[in-house]
Amino acid sequence: MTVPVEHLFILSAILFAIGTAGFFLRRNVIIVLMSIELMLNAANLAFLAASRMHTLEAGATEASSKVLCSRSS
Amino acid sequence: MANALFYLMAAGAVAAALGVVLAKSPIQCVLSLLASFFCLATIYLLAGFQFLAAAQILVYAGAIMVLFLFVIMLLNLGNPSSKDGAEDGLFRRKGAFLSVIVAAATMAAGAMAVTADGLAPATQPMPEHGIDTINGLAGEMFGRYLLPFEAISILLLATAVAVVVLAKRDRKDAGKGS
Numbered sequence: 486m487t488v489p490v491e492h493l494f495i496l497s498a499i500l501f502a503i504g505t506a507g508f509f510l511r512r513n514v515i516i517v518l519m520s521i522e523l524m525l526n527a528a529n530l531a532f533l534a535a536s537r538m539h540t541l542e543a544g545a546t547e548a549s550s551k552v553l554c555s556r557s558s
Numbered sequence: 559m560a561n562a563l564f565y566l567m568a569a570g571a572v573a574a575a576l577g578v579v580l581a582k583s584p585i586q587c588v589l590s591l592l593a594s595f596f597c598l599a600t601i602y603l604l605a606g607f608q609f610l611a612a613a614q615i616l617v618y619a620g621a622i623m624v625l626f627l628f629v630i631m632l633l634n635l636g637n638p639s640s641k642d643g644a645e646d647g648l649f650r651r652k653g654a655f656l657s658v659i660v661a662a663a664t665m666a667a668g669a670m671a672v673t674a675d676g677l678a679p680a681t682q683p684m685p686e687h688g689i690d691t692i693n694g695l696a697g698e699m700f701g702r703y704l705l706p707f708e709a710i711s712i713l714l715l716a717t718a719v720a721v722v723v724l725a726k727r728d729r730k731d732a733g734k735g736s
Contacts, residue, residue, distance in 0.1 A: 502664045
């Protein structure tokens with residue numbers, strides 16, 4: 486895949502914005518929780534994009550540990 | 559080919575995320591979220607993060623989604639609740655205002671990321687076994703990042719204890735109330 490890193494960041498921003506809209510606009514607690522999950526995923530995607538940009542393991546470790554620890558939520 | 563698949567999956571992820579926010583019934587929301595997670599897992603795979611994609615499927619699609627479905631079905635929340643669409647003008651307007659602000663800020667940050675010239679194009683050839691090999695990940699996680707890792711485990715333990723405490727208190731209160 487040779488997509489520029491910017492597009493990954495843009496996708497992450499769009500997903501985060503949608504999650505925020507859901508968080509503020511929906512009243513149902515379950516759906517609010519799902520919107521938070523959406524925002525967490527957007528953050529993961531941003532970590533991934535940063536890791537890809539720097540081609541370091543750091544971002545991958547961070548994103549992976551976030552995926553693993555959000556098991557509790 | 560991979561680029562086209564990426565844009566397809568990105569469009570799918572955004573559409574599914576919109577479905578989470580706009581769908582009427584919680585079941586539809588859960589299924590949209592599931593679709594979004596699968597699209598994101600494909601994107602992770604395309605970007606070379608194989609372990610992350612596997613963890614996304616196993617943890618999110620496997621565990622968290624089943625948890626949401628269980629909660630919705632056991633508590634019988636499947637019908638679109640009348641409260642969710644309640645006419646609460648002030649809250650709605652405030653929420654819409656806030657979300658527009660946050661969305662604008664996020665998009666501005668994205669635009670700044672695009673226009674910044676510090677971003678290197680990611681055109682390096684992909685390693686065959688992905689960027690996040692299990693070996694490298696474990697070495698980093700239990701070496702350089704051991705302290706944050708342990709901090710996360712303490713946080714998780716505290717959360718589990720808090721859940722037990724809150725759940726027990728809730729039951730006692732309910733028993734007292736009846």
